[in-house]
Amino acid sequence: MNHNLIKEKAKKVTRKNIKIFWIGYFTIFVISFLCSFGIALLFEKNSLIFNCLTLAATCFTATLTVGFYYYVLKIIRGEEVAKEDLFKFVGKVLPILAISILTTIFVFLWSLLFIIPGIIMALGYAMTLFIYVDNPEEPPMEYLIKSKEMMNGYKWDYFLFCLSFLGWILLGIITFGIALIWVIPYVSMAQGIYYEDLKNLKLKKEKEKF
Numbered sequence: 001m002n003h004n005l006i007k008e009k010a011k012k013v014t015r016k017n018i019k020i021f022w023i024g025y026f027t028i029f030v031i032s033f034l035c036s037f038g039i040a041l042l043f044e045k046n047s048l049i050f051n052c053l054t055l056a057a058t059c060f061t062a063t064l065t066v067g068f069y070y071y072v073l074k075i076i077r078g079e080e081v082a083k084e085d086l087f088k089f090v091g092k093v094l095p096i097l098a099i100s101i102l103t104t105i106f107v108f109l110w111s112l113l114f115i116i117p118g119i120i121m122a123l124g125y126a127m128t129l130f131i132y133v134d135n136p137e138e139p140p141m142e143y144l145i146k147s148k149e150m151m152n153g154y155k156w157d158y159f160l161f162c163l164s165f166l167g168w169i170l171l172g173i174i175t176f177g178i179a180l181i182w183v184i185p186y187v188s189m190a191q192g193i194y195y196e197d198l199k200n201l202k203l204k205k206e207k208e209k210f
Helices: 003-042 048-076 083-087 093-111 115-124 128-134 140-151 155-163 166-174 180-208
Strands: none
Touching: 003 048, 003 083, 003 155, 003 180, 048 083, 048 093, 048 128, 048 180, 093 115, 093 128, 093 140, 115 140, 115 155, 128 140, 140 180, 155 180, 166 180
């Protein structure tokens, strides 16, 4: 994978769509904050209803996070986006929860064999949610399998790709978060473009077999 080319694409997309990105990002942040704040304000902490509503809010927020993956991919693909896109997966709590639980279980089990196998497994599942938003009708386990297949031979490459943003993240820290206004959308776009390029590369290789 050509990291420099991916980053150049990400910079161009970010420059053009940074406002749209932050509209979606802050929409999710505000909704998540209001849910948590409202529950904490109205109900006694650690009560049954508090815990139940907190769990429901967490599941709801998870669907918005997946919706944001969809939102980012639409930006990358040059498609028209709207805040409604963030809510596309609200009705799919169970499959999203299942994917999250399965991923956590497998990464945890491999982590029991020391940290490195757990990291390798996590890298193998890095594309799971991108794959899900592209085709949300398959069984949850199928997305983990497809992500592992897609990342086969590219785990180390993706690890180095993610590591290459460390300087940007440090810049965000030393500027007290100011640089994150650019860094967060830039990294998000870069990860989405990596998925797009890797998916296209894998499809090309599949076609060459026949």
